[in-house]
Amino acid sequence: MSKQGNLSIHSENIFPIIKKWLYSDHDIFVREIISNACDAILKFKKLCDMGETTDTLNLPFEVKVTVNEKEGTITVSDNGIGMTEEEVEKYITQIAFSGAEDFLNKYQDKMDKDQIIGHFGLGFYSSFMVADTVEIDTLSYTGGEAIHWNCDGGTTYELSEGKRTTRGTDIILHVNEESKEFLSYYTLSSIIEKYCNFMPVPIYVIDANKEEEPAQEGETKEPTVPTPVNDPVPLYTKKPSECTDEEYKAFYSKTFMDYNEPLFWIHLDMDYPFNLKGILYFPKLHNEYEMVEGKIKLYNNQVFVADNIKEVIPEFLLLLKGIIDCPDIPLNVSRSFLQNDGFVKKISDYITKKVADKLISLYKKELEHYEACWDSISPFVKYGCLREEKFADKMNDYILYKTIDDTYTTLKDYLEKVKDTNENKVFYVSDKEKQAQYVSMFKENGMSAVYLNHPIDSSFISHAEMKNKDVHFMRIDSDISSALKQDNAAIDTAKEEKLGKLFGEILKQDKLKVKLESLKSTTVPSMLLISEESRRMQEMMKLYGMDTANMAPSEATLILNENHPLITTLADKDLDAHTKDLVCHHLYDLALISNQTLSAEAMQAFLQRNNELLMTLLNK
Numbered sequence: 001m002s003k004q005g006n007l008s009i010h011s012e013n014i015f016p017i018i019k020k021w022l023y024s025d026h027d028i029f030v031r032e033i034i035s036n037a038c039d040a041i042l043k044f045k046k047l048c049d050m051g052e053t054t055d056t057l058n059l060p061f062e063v064k065v066t067v068n069e070k071e072g073t074i075t076v077s078d079n080g081i082g083m084t085e086e087e088v089e090k091y092i093t094q095i096a097f098s099g100a101e102d103f104l105n106k107y108q109d110k111m112d113k114d115q116i117i118g119h120f121g122l123g124f125y126s127s128f129m130v131a132d133t134v135e136i137d138t139l140s141y142t143g144g145e146a147i148h149w150n151c152d153g154g155t156t157y158e159l160s161e162g163k164r165t166t167r168g169t170d171i172i173l174h175v176n177e178e179s180k181e182f183l184s185y186y187t188l189s190s191i192i193e194k195y196c197n198f199m200p201v202p203i204y205v206i207d208a209n210k211e212e213e214p215a216q217e218g219e220t221k222e223p224t225v226p227t228p229v230n231d232p233v234p235l236y237t238k239k240p241s242e243c244t245d246e247e248y249k250a251f252y253s254k255t256f257m258d259y260n261e262p263l264f265w266i267h268l269d270m271d272y273p274f275n276l277k278g279i280l281y282f283p284k285l286h287n288e289y290e291m292v293e294g295k296i297k298l299y300n301n302q303v304f305v306a307d308n309i310k311e312v313i314p315e316f317l318l319l320l321k322g323i324i325d326c327p328d329i330p331l332n333v334s335r336s337f338l339q340n341d342g343f344v345k346k347i348s349d350y351i352t353k354k355v356a357d358k359l360i361s362l363y364k365k366e367l368e369h370y371e372a373c374w375d376s377i378s379p380f381v382k383y384g385c386l387r388e389e390k391f392a393d394k395m396n397d398y399i400l401y402k403t404i405d406d407t408y409t410t411l412k413d414y415l416e417k418v419k420d421t422n423e424n425k426v427f428y429v430s431d432k433e434k435q436a437q438y439v440s441m442f443k444e445n446g447m448s449a450v451y452l453n454h455p456i457d458s459s460f461i462s463h464a465e466m467k468n469k470d471v472h473f474m475r476i477d478s479d480i481s482s483a484l485k486q487d488n489a490a491i492d493t494a495k496e497e498k499l500g501k502l503f504g505e506i507l508k509q510d511k512l513k514v515k516l517e518s519l520k521s522t523t524v525p526s527m528l529l530i531s532e533e534s535r536r537m538q539e540m541m542k543l544y545g546m547d548t549a550n551m552a553p554s555e556a557t558l559i560l561n562e563n564h565p566l567i568t569t570l571a572d573k574d575l576d577a578h579t580k581d582l583v584c585h586h587l588y589d590l591a592l593i594s595n596q597t598l599s600a601e602a603m604q605a606f607l608q609r610n611n612e613l614l615m616t617l618l619n620k
């Protein structure tokens with residue numbers, strides 16, 4: 001039997017386009033050809049299950065990829081369903097080809113290759129991206145003649161009698177000059193691992209040019225048992241009830257090459273109204289400022305599609321590591337289509353809901369563990385709240401705040417605790433070092449404040465205020481709470497005025513307010529309070545790249561403690577001008593220092609003053 005045929009009337013332009021197109025990721029052919037081979041095996045298995053065939057020859061089911069660098073070929077062999085002559089003509093030359101033609105007509109004008117999510121649809125013909133000639137050797141499970149198909153990338157193909165004696169198909173690619181890199185056993189193996197690591201049939205990669213090392217004299221050599229490059233039954237395809245913690249952890253480290261244990265995970269398993277399986281892992285952060293580089297691998301029926309597709313997976317989840325396998329997502333469509341697709345939105349809503357449910361259940365059932373994980377997961381949860389309204393609504397009562405006593409609290413519990421001293425006000429620490437003096441004052445007075453010192457927190461604070469209407473977040477140095485002041489202490493206004501005038505004349509800072517307060521603490525003579533609003537405004541302007549250098553400093557108030565001897569002496573004693581100047585500057589600098597770093601100039605003056613003070617001590 002030998003026969004020639006024309007591929008299609010419009011085919012002249014197809015091959016050059018296939019060859020050029022998707023040049024950047026032409027390794028896709030690996031996925032297309034191997035997934036066809038797996039499909040052929042699954043189809044045959046199905047026939048066996050249905051009792052349609054009793055052919056048990058040629059087992060076990062497997063796909064073999066043989067690379068022969070010397071001959072320049074890659075052969076993908078399967079022992080699946082095979083094809084008859086009619087099927088080759090129908091599926092390969094008519095349907096598949098018209099599929100490829102349709103596909104290219106549709107997308108060749110779109111220069112943006114990312115337009116098509118998974119590039120599904122190019123199918124068998126993607127092999128012509130890397131091969132000049134492609135051959136098919138196939139024998140159908142229905143028996144009959146083995147078929148050989150051959151096409152050299154022109155407009156015709158040849159059909160003749162094939163050589164296969166067992167059921168299945170060999171696809172032989174004669175790799176072209178420009179694609180020789182794929183003939184390397186290691187390159188090809190790693191591409192197969194990338195695209196086919198969870199395909200449902202064992203896949204073996206064989207180096208045809210590798211010679212077995214001869215056994216040494218007197219040595220009996222054990223034959224090497226080949227191992228598949230893939231995991232045909234990945235953990236996420238199993239039922240959650242069948243998986244152990246150890247298996248989840250092992251799957252994590254193998255899949256993500258991360259040898260740190262994940263904090264916890266969510267096994268997704270949905271059949272209706274869409275199919276979705278997967279596992280999402282929460283990785284552990286090594287320090288509080290680290291942002292993990294997450295990775296969500298998207299699969300379609302165990303065939304790898306791509307990493308981190310934000311059109312399908314809510315963006316904030318990309319901070320996690322995980323696998324999502326959803327056969328229902330339409331992948332041969334543009335990204336902008338996916339973005340606006342209601343069905344895809346439902347999938348992403350489902351995943352978001354599952355994540356929130358898991359976190360809430362941890363809070364309710366394993367609070368201790370949830371608290372232990374909080375520092376690692378908090379940037380993720382907060383980012384999620386900023387990005388997804390629904391997630392924020394669900395999580396609102398389960399967001400933890402770390403207090404200055406190193407305990408964890410919810411917003412509700414915090415507000416309940418402070419309702420007598422600072423109702424609806426949350427004092428927070430944004431910088432542990434710079435605000436240490438305020439923290440110790442709070443602690444001395446039994447007051448509570450929370451740490452919000454992650455870069456994400458400034459945005460999160462505004463969001464939390466929006467969600468919790470009456471609540472105000474105040475940085476710990478922005479206000480003097482009544483709890484820090486002495487009860488019912490009347491301020492001597494004449495003294496306050498006198499000191500205000502003195503500091504005004506000496507410091508010459510128009511914007512600086514001076515206030516006398518009767519603080520409980522007798523160790524702090526002066527402190528600086530920075531207005532929350534004006535500080536936030538400046539921070540925001542900085543964030544948007546506006547020049548804040550020449551702007552007036554944030555509204556600040558210098559608090560002088562009426563109960564500190566330095567202040568009373570300064571107010572009451574008749575001091576010479578130089579001493580007054582020295583003490584006022586110093587009190588201001590001391591207040592400033594516990595709030596921010598001094599400018600170079602201020603630091604210079606401060607050090608000089610210190611020296612002078614030491615000299616006066618020595619000269620006493």
Ligand SMILES: Nc1ncnc2c1ncn2[C@@H]1O[C@H](COP(=O)(O)OP(=O)(O)OP(=O)(O)O)[C@@H](O)[C@H]1O
Binds near residue numbers: 081169
């Ligand atoms: N190894 C194989 N064994 C048996 N049939 C095959 C094999 N490879 C391809 N075929 C047949 O050729 C058809 C066309 O394959 P092609 O890869 O072009 O498209 P597809 O697999 O149907 O869809 P997709 O575009 O998603 O890949 C397949 O549907 C199948 O019937």
